[in-house]
Amino acid sequence: MKKLVTLISFFIFLFCAEKSCAKTEIDLRPDGLYLTDVAVAQLEKFYNDYEYNDYIYMPDWTYPPIFLTNLPTDFNQIKDSNKRNKLFLQIVGPLALKLAEEQKEERLQIFELRENFLNGADLTPEQEKFIEEKATKYDIFSRMKGRRRYDILLKKLTLKADVVPPSILMAAAAIESDWGTNRIAHEANSLYKELDWYTDEGLKPKDDTKDNSYRYKVFPSLYESMKSYALRLNSNVNYEQMWLYREAINYREKPVFGRSLAHTLQFGSNLKNFAGLLDYTITFYELINFDEAELGFVKIPDEKTKKIKKI
Helix, strand or coil: CHHHHHHHHHHHHHHCCCHHHCCCEEEEECCEEEEECCCHHHHHHHHHHCCCCCCCCCHHHEECCEEECCCCCCHHHCCCHHHHHHHHHHHHHHHHHHHHHHHHHHHHHHHHHHHHHHCCCCCCHHHHHHHHHHHHHCCCCCCCCHHHHHHHHHHHHHHHCCCCCHHHHHHHHHHHCCCCCCHHHHHHCCCCCCEEECCCCCECCCCCCCCCCEEECCCCCHHHHHHHHHHHHHHCHHHHHHHHHHHHHHHCCCCCCHHHHHCCCCCCCCCCCHHHHHHHHHHHCCHHHHHHCEECCCEEECCCCCCEEEC
16 A cells, blocks of 8 residues: 555656646556546656557557546647647547456456356356346346346347447547537536436536526546447447447457448437548548557556656
8 A cells, every 4th residue: 555655646746746737636546547637738748658659559559548537627728639639539549448348348247157058057146136237237128037038138238238349439539529629528527418308417508598408417537428428339229230230240250340330320429420420530540440459557657767667
């Protein structure tokens, strides 16, 4: 614990020497480094020290696990749109890779459970509870009882509980948040303009004073916003075409790329030609590279050499 406190203190000293950094929160966890209320200059220095100077073409397609809770406090002050877009993709890239890792782990649990079940194994009460919880999460329903019920639930879970390609999550976040510049992204940590209906909770729309039937969802972090959006893609019946197309690619044992699924997401947004916008953004910014990338190790600066080393 003392070592962890010392490391965190060193981070604060190293990256928060300026007065403007006083409110920045730095949380070093086993899975990565979490930053809250960071300024652009501080973040760029952080990325530079981790040799994360571009959102693509990382060595071995391995990205540093640096996760922002919210967008930089002065993000909208960046005048150069190319610089701003690049930084936005650097921010959301590791979040999308983190989510992909969690989705792969969840899918593996479901697959192993189904394989044992199909081979005749009985389910334990804990396994039944796990399946029921996942069925609720992915909006799967069956009136069947006993083994027939769990056969149906597990089969549908293998269709829905799968990875949403990082390139899709990144491109959709850029499109829906106006590249991280809109009010909703900054005040609600919402990258995808998700709505809550008939409630007083959430962020009230400014541009629509007549319609009081909805609010924008407020998320505790950018990651939770991305996680919620991915779950909607994997659970809402409007995206069944995506599930089936993804399953067909998996059956051929081919990698699932965002561009391959973009055309199935015409209902993914209220924006016109959303599928076309997704395809264009993924292609222009070469986001397909993230679909086969991964997160690297947690790293800390060596206090003596000021260089980065793995732990």
